[in-house]
Amino acid sequence: MEKFEKIISSAVPLPLQDVDTDQIIPARFLKATTREGFGDNLFRDWRFDANGTANPDFILNQTNSTGKVLVAGKNFGCGSSREHAAWAIYDYGFKVVVSSFFADIFKNNALNNGLLPVQVSDPFLAKIFSAIENDPSTNLEVDLSNEKITLLATGESEHFEINSYKKYCLQQGYDDIDFLISKRAEIQEFERSLSI
Amino acid sequence: MIPNFKNWQGNTSTPDQMGKTLFDKIWNMHVVHSIEDGPQVLYIDRHFIHEVTSPQAFGGLKKRGIGVFNTSKTIATADHNVPTKDQHLPIKDALSRHQVDTLIKNCNEFGVELYGLGHPYQGIVHVIGPELGITQPGMTIVCGDSHTSTHGAFGNIAFGIGTSEVEQVLATQCVLQRKPKTMKIQVDGLLRKGVVSKDIILYVISQISTSGGTGYFVEFCGSAIESLSMEARMTICNMSIEMGARGGMIAPDEITFEYIKGREFAPQGVDWDKKMSFWKTLKTDEDAQFDREYYFNAADIEPMITYGTNPGMGIGISESVPAVQNTPDPSLTKALEYMDLKGGSQLLGKKIDYVFIGSCTNSRIEDLRMVADLVKGKQKADHVNAMIIPGSKQVEKQAMQEGLDQVLSEAGFELRQPGCSACLGMNEDKVPKGMYCVSTSNRNFEGRQGPGARTMLASPLTAAAAALTGCITDVREMIN
Ligand code: SF4
Numbered sequence: 191m192e193k194f195e196k197i198i199s200s201a202v203p204l205p206l207q208d209v210d211t212d213q214i215i216p217a218r219f220l221k222a223t224t225r226e227g228f229g230d231n232l233f234r235d236w237r238f239d240a241n242g243t244a245n246p247d248f249i250l251n252q253t254n255s256t257g258k259v260l261v262a263g264k265n266f267g268c269g270s271s272r273e274h275a276a277w278a279i280y281d282y283g284f285k286v287v288v289s290s291f292f293a294d295i296f297k298n299n300a301l302n303n304g305l306l307p308v309q310v311s312d313p314f315l316a317k318i319f320s321a322i323e324n325d326p327s328t329n330l331e332v333d334l335s336n337e338k339i340t341l342l343a344t345g346e347s348e349h350f351e352i353n354s355y356k357k358y359c360l361q362q363g364y365d366d367i368d369f370l371i372s373k374r375a376e377i378q379e380f381e382r383s384l385s386i
Numbered sequence: 387m388i389p390n391f392k393n394w395q396g397n398t399s400t401p402d403q404m405g406k407t408l409f410d411k412i413w414n415m416h417v418v419h420s421i422e423d424g425p426q427v428l429y430i431d432r433h434f435i436h437e438v439t440s441p442q443a444f445g446g447l448k449k450r451g452i453g454v455f456n457t458s459k460t461i462a463t464a465d466h467n468v469p470t471k472d473q474h475l476p477i478k479d480a481l482s483r484h485q486v487d488t489l490i491k492n493c494n495e496f497g498v499e500l501y502g503l504g505h506p507y508q509g510i511v512h513v514i515g516p517e518l519g520i521t522q523p524g525m526t527i528v529c530g531d532s533h534t535s536t537h538g539a540f541g542n543i544a545f546g547i548g549t550s551e552v553e554q555v556l557a558t559q560c561v562l563q564r565k566p567k568t569m570k571i572q573v574d575g576l577l578r579k580g581v582v583s584k585d586i587i588l589y590v591i592s593q594i595s596t597s598g599g600t601g602y603f604v605e606f607c608g609s610a611i612e613s614l615s616m617e618a619r620m621t622i623c624n625m626s627i628e629m630g631a632r633g634g635m636i637a638p639d640e641i642t643f644e645y646i647k648g649r650e651f652a653p654q655g656v657d658w659d660k661k662m663s664f665w666k667t668l669k670t671d672e673d674a675q676f677d678r679e680y681y682f683n684a685a686d687i688e689p690m691i692t693y694g695t696n697p698g699m700g701i702g703i704s705e706s707v708p709a710v711q712n713t714p715d716p717s718l719t720k721a722l723e724y725m726d727l728k729g730g731s732q733l734l735g736k737k738i739d740y741v742f743i744g745s746c747t748n749s750r751i752e753d754l755r756m757v758a759d760l761v762k763g764k765q766k767a768d769h770v771n772a773m774i775i776p777g778s779k780q781v782e783k784q785a786m787q788e789g790l791d792q793v794l795s796e797a798g799f800e801l802r803q804p805g806c807s808a809c810l811g812m813n814e815d816k817v818p819k820g821m822y823c824v825s826t827s828n829r830n831f832e833g834r835q836g837p838g839a840r841t842m843l844a845s846p847l848t849a850a851a852a853a854l855t856g857c858i859t860d861v862r863e864m865i866n
Contacts, residue, residue, distance in 0.1 A: 221467070221481035221812075223441035223488045271532065273442075273548040295548070302550040355424030366550065367446070370558040373419055373427060374455070377558055380418045380429055381456070 191304040193363035197285055197332045198342070200257035202249055203322045207263040211275040211296065214267070220274060228274055229281030250282075254326045258285040261318050265289075266307075267296025276300045286332050288339065290315045301356050302365055308332060308339055314348045317341065334360060405671030407568050408637055409603050412543050412668070416526045418560060425562040431525035431542075433460040433555045434511045435498070437467055437489040438812070439530030443553035444492040454496045455559040461520060462493050462500040465510045466531075467812050470775055470802035473503050482813065496556075507650075509778020509804045512536035512746035516620060517780055519649025523638040523665040528555060533746050533828065535627045539619035540646070541638035541668045543603070546627065566632045567601055567677035570670075572608035575684035580862035582756070583618035584748060584826065584845035586610065587625040588690035592700035594680060599631030602678060605670060606636050610684035616645040617752040624747045625828050628697040637669050689861055691733060692830050692843040694721035699830075703848065703860050707731050724832055725840050726820075733858045738842070740823035741766075741853040742835070743799075744775030745809035748826035748846050751784050757799075757850040758790040760864065766798035767856025773815070774799050775807040799853065811836045824852040 219231045237248050244251045260279065266289040267275060276299040279287065287300065288308045300307045310318070321328050321341050331340040334357060340347035352360075359365060370377070406414075419427040435443075440462070447453065454460060467482045477483035486503065493500035501507040507514055512533055515521040521537045527544035528534060530552045537544035551561050573586060591598075604626050611622065619636050626634025643662065646652045653661045688702030699721060701707065709730035710719060722729055743749070743757055754776065766772050774794060776782040782804060785791055791801050808815040809827040811834065817823040819838030826849050830841035842858070851861040 220438065221485055223485055224445055225442045271546070271548055273550060277442075299548055299550070302548075353423050355421050366562045367450075367554050367557055370427065370554050370560050370562065371450075371452070373560070374558055377418055377427070377429065377455070377560055381559065384429075 191359075191363045191365045191368070194285070194304060194306060194334055194360040196334065197258055198329055199259050199285075200255075200327050201259035201261050201288070201318070201322055201330050202255050202257055202284075203319055204249060204260060204262040205319050208265045208268055209262055210268045211272050214275040215272065215278040220272065225277045226281060228278035229283065232278040232282045258283060259288060259330050259332065260284045260286070261288045261315070261322065263289065263315075264291045264312070266292050267300075268293040271295045271299075273299045273303075276303045276305055280305045288315070288318065288330075301360070304360065304363070304365070306332065306334065306352075306360060308350045310339060310348050310350060314339075314346075317346060404675065405673035407674045407676060408541065408605055408668055408670045409543065409568050409635065410674070412524055412526065413565060415524075416543075421562075425564045427560050428526060428563050429560050430528050430555050431459065432515070432520060432527045433552075433559075434515055434527070434529035434531075434534070435460060435462045435489075435552060436511050436529070436531065437464050437485045439549050440552055441485065441488045441492065442549050443530075443556055444488075444496065446550075446553040447496070447556055450557070452557055454498060454556050457497040457499075459559060460498050460556065461515070462489060462498050462502070463508055463511050463514055464489055464500075464502045465508075465804070466806045466810065468503055468805040469813050470805050470807045470815055473803045479814070506779050506783075509776075509780065510746045510749065510806055512620075512624065513750060513777030513781065513804075516540065516616070516645075517649070517750075517778060519646050519652035522646060522652075522661070523642060523668050528561060532627050533624050535631075535633040536620050536624040536746055538623040538626070538633050538635035539616060540642055541635060541665070543633065543635065544623075545603075545633040566603045569599060569602040569604045569631065570676040570679040571604055571606050571682070572680070573606070573610040573682045573684055574608040575610055577610060577613075577684050577687065578862075580689050580847060580860075580865055581684075581687050582845045582847060583614055583621045584625075585687055585690045586684070587622045587628075588692065588697070588700045588843060588845075589687045589702075590680075590682060591625065591629045591698050592690070593682070594629055596628060596696045596698040597630040599626065599629035602631050604629075604631045604634040605676070606634055607670075608681075611636060612639065612641075614641075615752060616641060617750045620750070621747055625697065628828060638665050689845060689848050691824070691848060691858065692841075693725060693727055693733060694718065695724055695830055695832050696721070697828065697830060697843060700843070701733070703734065703858070707733065733842075734860060736822070736858045737769075738824050738852050738857060739769065739771065739821040740817050740825075741770055741772040741849050742775075742808045742817070742823055742825040742827065743773065743846055743849055744777070744807055745825075745827035746777065746806075747828045749775060749777030749781065749804075751781050751788075753826065753846045754781065754785050754790050754794075755788070756846050758793045760847060760850045760861070761797040761799065761854060762793050764797055764854055766853045770853050770856050772799045772853040773808065774801045775815075776801070776804050778804050797854075808835050810834060811839070817841070824849045824858070
């Protein structure tokens with residue numbers, strides 16, 4: 191996994207609530223056998239029509255809207271537990287998703303794939319949306335070590351929570367599997383000790 | 387590179403003196419390591435994998451250049467994406483075929499036992515584990531599928547995991563997990579005529595809602611639960627996740643031990659005796675505290691059926707669909723619209739088009755016997771398409787030995803080959819748009835059984851009754 195420290199980037203706004211994993215990556219794309227390439231189908235049915243023609247109204251198809259940060263409405267990532275949703279967002283090129291609430295499983299899946307979910311208050315989320323609306327190229331700073339997200343144009347910032355284990359993993363570029371692999375000797379010992 | 391996690395040598399929490407729940411006991415037994423302000427490293431005794439959620443996990447191992455930590459603890463089967471007709475022929479859909487072929491390749495390469503298509507043990511992953519005696523009390527069991535909770539019927543901790551976690555288990559035989567809270571659901575009393583375990587769980591979910599169990603692991607108990615067979619208990623635990631719970635379990639007893647004894651991978655001889663003395667200790671202490679408790683009376687339960695688009699939207703068969711209130715609940719309005727049902731209407735007598743008997747919830751031999759008993763010597767309604775998908779090759783074989791296939795086909799039911807089938811509609815078994823399907827599966831979400839399909843969840847008895855009459859029927863009127 192890539193190390194995560196600080197990101198300064200413009201952001202892509204998606205001011206919708208309850209964006210579920212079926213919208214993020216529709217079920218018919220679950221037959222793939224690799225993690226890569228899901229970005230092509232991120233928000234597939236919003237991005238393209240049935241013939242594969244890009245929908246000019248959808249935000250990902252607007253050239254003035256780019257960046258490594260996706261900013262979305264409340265309860266992002268609800269629905270099925272498919273990890274493919276986190277893969278698709280990361281594969282597309284996002285490193286951070288900002289919302290005022292995340293579905294539990296999505297949050298875990300994101301963290302396991304180097305994608306940082308930043309949960310902010312509803313008022314701060316509204317501020318971010320209006321800042322982007324005024325200037326689509328406005329920059330956000332996401333500072334993991336200080337657990338702080340800042341609107342650089344105005345200097346307004348907010349603290350966000352992340353448990354210290356997950357923070358350490360992201361900073362070092364480790365995922366849970368790296369952690370478990372570092373414990374292999376201990377696990378082997380444990381396995382041997384299982385009497386029954 | 388071996389990552390350096392030396393800052394993360396958290397302490398295991400100190401054991402307290404209070405009584406423990408069965409869940410706590412099994413969980414604690416499997417904790418290898420606890421991370422401060424983080425999850426715990428939980429050792430996994432049995433790992434089931436299938437074609438849909440495993441390829442990326444094997445891909446991860448390859449990328450890291452490592453093998454499977456303990457190949458004897460992982461068992462694979464192909465079920466989600468397989469056809470239920472002509473399984474001896476190559477799979478027609480190219481993507482599905484590729485997924486199944488990838489599973490075969492990965493299992494060969496990494497040395498994992500595979501019960502694939504054509505193997506006498508092949509079947510739905512949550513059906514084959516128990517029937518082969520692989521699923522046992524006191525274990526931790528995981529699979530990349532949410533209905534792994536089924537195995538909890540044997541008094542173990544079983545739950546579904548994501549693909550990264552599948553990779554964790556393959557690589558280290560462990561997962562990182564936060565311990566959930568505990569919930570007790572006690573059902574006492576005698577079940578009424580025509581009411582079976584599927585009705586109990588649909589009733590419970592309708593009472594506590596699809597999110598009532600979120601954050602909890604459930605232990606089911608009480609005289610109504612204890613009186614159930616193992617297969618009936620599996621139906622209950624299977625659907626525990628439909629109320630949001632991480633999983634469900636039932637303490638093992640003589641019925642459990644009797645079921646396991648003599649199965650393919652059950653312990654034998656001295657091993658059996660050793661296991662038995664361990665299994666008999668697997669109980670919640672009298673003074674143990676649950677974080678939440680619910681009590682229900684079995685006599686209050688009727689045959690159940692769902693009217694909406696989540697499993698919590700269930701009613702007794704003689705009840706009416708809830709009326710839309712003055713301040714309408716948008717999810718109810720949306721559900722009724724999708725199902726094309728009127729608030730306040732009766733479901734009895736409503737014409738249906740499909741009957742699906744199958745899925746890891748209700749596709750075992752007892753389910754098939756229940757259906758065969760009811761339909762013996764009768765005919766399904768002409769307009770109904772009635773499908774029965776046995777849970778495994780072994781169930782299929784047993785059904786044939788008992789002559790159930792004969793009874794079923796004479797009644798106009800089509801007995802197909804094992805797999806998940808129309809439970810999730812990933813293969814070609816789908817319910818067409820706008821059609822009503824009385825289904826013994828576990829999810830009635832919009833589009834779950836096919837785009838626009840209208841699913842009504844019910845027990846095998848209620849489903850079979852609907853197939854015979856062609857409409858929603860109170861099965862109690864058909865049995866003595
Ligand atoms: S039968 Fe349905 S619920 Fe069960 S494992 Fe298969 S897809 Fe999942």
